[in-house]
Amino acid sequence: MKDLISDRKVINTALWIFFIGVTLFGNVPLFVITYLTVATFMILRTTQMQLAKKVKVPMIFTYFVLAILQCIFAANTIGAFNNDVFTEILSRVVAAAFILLPLAVERNIIIRKRTDFYLPSVKEMATISFEQLRNNKSTIKESLKGFNKVRRTLASDNLKETFEDLHRHSSTRYINNGSLTDEYFELANQTLADPYIYLVISNTGSSASEIISLFTQKQYNHASLSFDADLKTIVSYNGGEKVYPPGLNAEMVEAFHKKDDASVLIYQLAVTRAQKQIIIDKIKEINSTGSAYNLLGLVTKHSLRPNIMFCSQFVYQMLKLAHVDYFDKPAGDVRPTDFIELDYYKKLEFCYEIKF
Structure with missing residues (x-):
């Protein structure tokens, strides 16, 4: 039991050192390699789990999509604010926190037993009538609009503009004085x-x-x-x-x-x-x-x-x-x-x- 506790302490210490390291010194290649490594590990781990195929497939797809989004985020933010130390460090902190997203997904699905979302089987797809599709037309349209909005909002220009503005803010001291005439x-x-x-x-x-x-x-x-x-x-x-x-x-x-x-x-x-x-x-x-x-x-x-x-x-x-x-x-x-x-x-x- 003591050995187990000791091993956990060593692992936790190593993880903290790693997170501090990538936050302070991480570059785009390091973050991309880390994202892809974690995604690969989670995909392999999922294939070995005793779960129904209808649960595994969405999980694997989610890890794949997350890895792409993480890499895009790193490519557009890490190193883009070298002239502003605060914003650069903040972008690294966010990028480091994103490493844990696949683990959060697994916890949400497995630990909390939320296995009720899955891709329908071919047989289930065949039972969907044209009437149902017609009734759900508006819902489908709204979902597509929502996806397009997320895609536009998280575009690199928007993210860069937001992060470039962070250095002007302060949550601890007053920086605006007398702007009203x-x-x-x-x-x-x-x-x-x-x-x-x-x-x-x-x-x-x-x-x-x-x-x-x-x-x-x-x-x-x-x-x-x-x-x-x-x-x-x-x-x-x-x-x-x-x-x-x-x-x-x-x-x-x-x-x-x-x-x-x-x-x-x-x-x-x-x-x-x-x-x-x-x-x-x-x-x-x-x-x-x-x-x-x-x-x-x-x-x-x-x-x-x-x-x-x-x-x-x-x-x-x-x-x-x-x-x-x-x-x-x-x-x-x-x-x-x-x-x-x-x-x-x-x-x-x-x-x-x-x-x-």
């Missing part, structure tokens, strides 16, 4: 007579937004506030359009047009003059103190400092501060679409939609 606050204060604040929920089509949508499965992945119906005072947490540092920034409607089917939904929420002033004053305080986009918080759901937020977290915090929040949820868990979907008491009034 005195003119902006003059415009905001001029709207105090307007008895509404406006929620702007957008489908911008940016590379980061498209990748986020793969995980949220939502079309709209950005939330902003505006103090006027004409959207001259839009503000939110964003990437700064490579003009300002990521954090609290003013926005323009034109900047939401990053793809052909981009769209913006505008809702109004009734507020008092005092409540609106509270939000404006808080934004002015954040602008003066400093801010940063909570990139890490998209995963961890927490902020290390008060003014480090992401877009929907910011909007929810402002509404809560002014006591006009209409649903209860931890700020770090709020998604842009929650402002619409969780409006059980019909506090919002739809104003209009912008299509580009």
Whole structure:
């Protein structure tokens, strides 16, 4: 028993050394060889398992596809950011974590007994009627659309653009200070007579937004506030359009047009003059103190400092501060679409939609 525990410790230590090594010094050939080796091992391992053929075939196919995707990822990211140490190391960390994907697949299928997905036999295929195919036509079309969306979203240009932007972010310190001008606050204060604040929920089509949508499965992945119906005072947490540092920034409607089917939904929420002033004053305080986009918080759901937020977290915090929040949820868990979907008491009034 002691020998077994000792052997496991040696194996775990070796694995940790390997992962640290490839993260710090790994290059494209090393990652590709590792991916292919793990895939080959998992395929051979699967062929020897006591599993039905209808389970083995999808597993082997999955390992093959994963290996291709892993190699494509490594080829497009490893070594592409040599001028930015942080982004380069982050890409290696992600690439190293991807080595474990085949093991996760096996665990998901075998350990959790999820063997209920399989490729149909020839006999089963023959029993599928044309009527069934006709009834499932829309489902098949949606599935193909979903596959094409994933393929476009994970294209090398999108991934490279997203990773190249990572070095501009910080989840631990304030990097944006004073991006909102005195003119902006003059415009905001001029709207105090307007008895509404406006929620702007957008489908911008940016590379980061498209990748986020793969995980949220939502079309709209950005939330902003505006103090006027004409959207001259839009503000939110964003990437700064490579003009300002990521954090609290003013926005323009034109900047939401990053793809052909981009769209913006505008809702109004009734507020008092005092409540609106509270939000404006808080934004002015954040602008003066400093801010940063909570990139890490998209995963961890927490902020290390008060003014480090992401877009929907910011909007929810402002509404809560002014006591006009209409649903209860931890700020770090709020998604842009929650402002619409969780409006059980019909506090919002739809104003209009912008299509580009």
